[in-house]
Amino acid sequence: MTKHEGISVYNEIGQLRSVLLHCPGEEIENIVPDYLRRLLFDEIAYLKQARKEHDQFAGLLRQEGTEVLYLTELMAEILASKEVRDRFLEDFMEEAPVGTEGIKEALREFFSPMSPLEMIRKCIAGVRTEELADINPKSLGDMVRNPYPFYLDPIPNLYFQRDPFASIGEGVTLNVMHSTTRNRETLFAKYLFDYHPRFQNIPRWYNRDKSHPIEGGDLLVLSEKIVAVGISERTDAVAIEKMTKNIFHSNEPFETVLAFDIPKTRAYMHLDTVFTMVDYDKFTIYPGIVSPLDVYSISKGKELQISYEASELSSILKKYLKLPAVDLIPCGNGDVIAAGREQWSDGSNTLALSPGKVICYDRNHVTNAALRQHGVEVLEFESYELSRGRGGPRCMSMPLKREKL
Numbered sequence: 154m155t156k157h158e159g160i161s162v163y164n165e166i167g168q169l170r171s172v173l174l175h176c177p178g179e180e181i182e183n184i185v186p187d188y189l190r191r192l193l194f195d196e197i198a199y200l201k202q203a204r205k206e207h208d209q210f211a212g213l214l215r216q217e218g219t220e221v222l223y224l225t226e227l228m229a230e231i232l233a234s235k236e237v238r239d240r241f242l243e244d245f246m247e248e249a250p251v252g253t254e255g256i257k258e259a260l261r262e263f264f265s266p267m268s269p270l271e272m273i274r275k276c277i278a279g280v281r282t283e284e285l286a287d288i289n290p291k292s293l294g295d296m297v298r299n300p301y302p303f304y305l306d307p308i309p310n311l312y313f314q315r316d317p318f319a320s321i322g323e324g325v326t327l328n329v330m331h332s333t334t335r336n337r338e339t340l341f342a343k344y345l346f347d348y349h350p351r352f353q354n355i356p357r358w359y360n361r362d363k364s365h366p367i368e369g370g371d372l373l374v375l376s377e378k379i380v381a382v383g384i385s386e387r388t389d390a391v392a393i394e395k396m397t398k399n400i401f402h403s404n405e406p407f408e409t410v411l412a413f414d415i416p417k418t419r420a421y422m423h424l425d426t427v428f429t430m431v432d433y434d435k436f437t438i439y440p441g442i443v444s445p446l447d448v449y450s451i452s453k454g455k456e457l458q459i460s461y462e463a464s465e466l467s468s469i470l471k472k473y474l475k476l477p478a479v480d481l482i483p484c485g486n487g488d489v490i491a492a493g494r495e496q497w498s499d500g501s502n503t504l505a506l507s508p509g510k511v512i513c514y515d516r517n518h519v520t521n522a523a524l525r526q527h528g529v530e531v532l533e534f535e536s537y538e539l540s541r542g543r544g545g546p547r548c549m550s551m552p553l554k555r556e557k558l
């Protein structure tokens with residue numbers, strides 16, 4: 154197993170040293186039209202092409218010197234311990250939830266011959282009812298006919314590794330997801346931080362046992378002093394306050410959390426679907442959120458100091474990041490039709506590799522051209538299928554280490 158490495162993320166743009174990904178697997182082939190919405194997809198994706206695109210994404214990261222870690226491989230290392238494996242399976246079935254003891258017993262038997270990697274992949278892929286032939290009925294629930302096709306639901310959003318936890322400084326938020334379908338994803342993160350030797354004693358700024366939702370796509374570490382967070386469809390103000398108190402009570406250098414109150418709609422589900430940082434003084438933003446945007450600052454003090462920031466976004470960013478000017482590069486380059494189309498496929502959801510160098514989906518050609526006009530280097534990869542899950546390169550990656558600036 155890998156040695157202790159920890160977490161170190163003090164900005165959005167410093168050289169990306171290490172990142173966590175999940176390459177989409179068989180879970181994508183368990184998405185069916187009847188459950189699309191509940192599974193937070195808008196279309197049926199084609200797995201072979203999605204995996205090809207994801208490999209291109211990982212290839213670009215490696216080519217730039219970033220260490221690429223896969224969630225399934227880290228989890229398989231942990232589950233090599235029989236004790237941890239058994240505990241994980243019980244927790245996983247409890248949270249699924251698997252309702253009856255008869256089905257639980259059949260699942261234990263189903264998983265028992267599998268290697269740790271096979272088991273973890275299958276937990277993510279989902280288990281269809283037809284795969285468990287012999288259930289020894291123990292209760293009424295084991296006997297009644299149920300048309301629902303899964304004993305364990307697939308977890309198709311796991312390739313959006315940005316959301317179940319978030320690296321901030323040397324710690325993490327272990328998130329509470331807004332939707333039931335994504336909540337089991339945070340169990341993987343819990344096991345990583347409880348058991349993997351690479352991540353021992355990582356402070357937690359938020360824990361998945363709290364009731365208020367917060368998702369990683371809403372958390373942006375703008376500098377060593379400033380964290381931005383979306384008050385969004387997925388993240389609520391109570392969770393933000395709890396997280397902020399924990400960060401401020403630690404030895405971390407963060408001094409202000411800027412809370413962006415964005416519209417609560419599916420297209421803009423997280424702050425990073427409408428706003429990402431691409432260079433020291435450059436950001437890409439979806440123009441549709443600028444006028445309804447309210448920003449609040451929460452500053453460190455004996456108590457939290459909360460204020461409404463009355464100025465426009467560029468002034469707020471200049472003030473807190475101590476910059477003479479900021480360049481807000483619009484998604485769609487000022488064309489309202491292109492902006493709407495490209496935001497829908499995450500045109501503003503860039504992943505910075507280093508200051509002024511980002512990875513983007515190739516399909517968002519208007520926004521990518523605008524980024525280049527503003528002096529940003531853009532690396533592209535194919536995006537026919539991955540984009541169907543409504544997330545882009547930032548959503549698909551969780552930085553574990555970035556160089557400090």
Ligand SMILES: NC(=O)NCCC[C@H](N)C(=O)O
Nearest residue numbers: 193313370423542543544548
């Ligand atoms: N940070 C992100 O914006 N992640 C994208 C998540 C997409 C996923 N289908 C969801 O609705 O949660």
